[in-house]
Amino acid sequence: MRNFCAALVAFAAVSSSAGVAMADVSWAVLDADRGVFLGQDGGSRTRPPASLAKMMTLYLTFEAIRDGRLRWDDRIVVSRNASIKIPTKLWVKPGDTISVREAVDGMIIISANDAAAAVGEHLAGSEAAFGRMMTQRGKRLGLKNTVFSNPSGLTDGRKQTTTARDMALLGMALQRDFPKEYRLFSQPSFVFRGKLRKGHNNLMYRYDRVDGIKTGFTSAAGYNLASSLNTNGRRLIGVVLGGKTARKRDDRMAALLTRFGGQAAPVPVRQPQIAMQVPVPAPRPAVGLAADDVPIEQGDGGFPVPGFSAWQIQIAALPSLAAARRLLDKAAAPVRSIEAGATALVEPTTTKGKTLYRARFDGFVDRNAAGRACAALKQRKFDCIAVAAP
Known part of the structure; x- marks a missing residue:
């Protein structure tokens, strides 16, 4: 800081x-x-x-x-x-x-x-x-x-x-x-x-x-x-x-x-400040602050916000971003039947000049939770492996 x-x-x-x-x-x-x-x-x-x-x-x-x-x-x-x-x-x-x-x-x-x-x-x-x-x-x-x-x-x-x-x-x-x-x-x-x-x-x-x-x-x-x-x-x-x-x-x-x-320097805030007087439920405090820099915040042409979980699951590594996203959309329902808060993400990786796009879901607290999601996917003929979150 x-x-x-x-x-x-x-x-x-x-x-x-x-x-x-x-x-x-x-x-x-x-x-x-x-x-x-x-x-x-x-x-x-x-x-x-x-x-x-x-x-x-x-x-x-x-x-x-x-x-x-x-x-x-x-x-x-x-x-x-x-x-x-x-x-x-x-x-x-x-x-x-x-x-x-x-x-x-x-x-x-x-x-x-x-x-x-x-x-x-x-x-x-x-x-x-x-x-x-x-x-x-x-x-x-x-x-x-x-x-x-x-x-x-x-x-x-x-x-x-x-x-x-x-x-x-x-x-x-x-x-x-x-x-x-x-x-x-x-x-x-x-x-x-x-x-x-x-x-x-x-x-x-x-x-x-x-x-x-x-x-x-x-x-x-x-x-x-x-x-x-x-x-x-x-x-x-x-x-x-x-x-x-x-x-x-x-x-x-x-x-x-x-x-x-007119401030001499920015003052870091250690906890998010919440002030609400509107007819909506008060939010729970954030578990952790978001990453300092992320590849995407929303929208087309980038990659979703990484999560803070310990485990992810990967269902494929595909040659195009569009193909990876289509596959994630197809796999979303069975994954979220196990972990409703799972986040779809695409992770690019380049080896020997060739880029592949890993189709993954993030948001699993431990290996067992990731394993249960993989089991649900495999029942529906998807490939799936559990991987430790980077």
């Missing part, structure tokens, strides 16, 4: 030249109390939003609750289209239902793509129709250069674009229009069907007084982050788009918040 803080201070000291060194990264910092931008670099450059699009999906969800069109306990049917979204997701079967409360927690904490699609379909009839609703509402909120095409933020050709400035304005609108619901963005984890699901907004654990808002990743977008800092009676919203890794993106954000927030 000492090295991390020192690196951030050094980074802040050279921030004036950062635009040259990292020209592919866009950022903007907004004073949310006055509605004034304090600084930006490429803040109006259009880029894919990745899961920052879920901020608008959540805004429209909160609006529907406020207007009486939705209630927290309403059940939403998960369509086949929603259920087959790529991870991260809640792994709900087609035809099953989730509550609005579960959908909101899923979108905020683990960036659940199936929950986002289900909410969009419920409110507008289809993802495309909801995307148009998102865009229209965004225009009224002042998002001049943003076009949404689906509720999750998954890549949709070149149709879905935003800017760092627009995402900062959206963050400000969430805080202003839904102050109670906004507190949900500080949750580090939630319990879904008896299993603890941990988030990956790591900056909340590294930087004191950061209370949200949203992370995002796709191959097309890179690593995106919108963060809110409440310090010295001021609220700032920072947005970084196009980071090369989660850690570099988080470091950039921390340096910007230090620079514009």
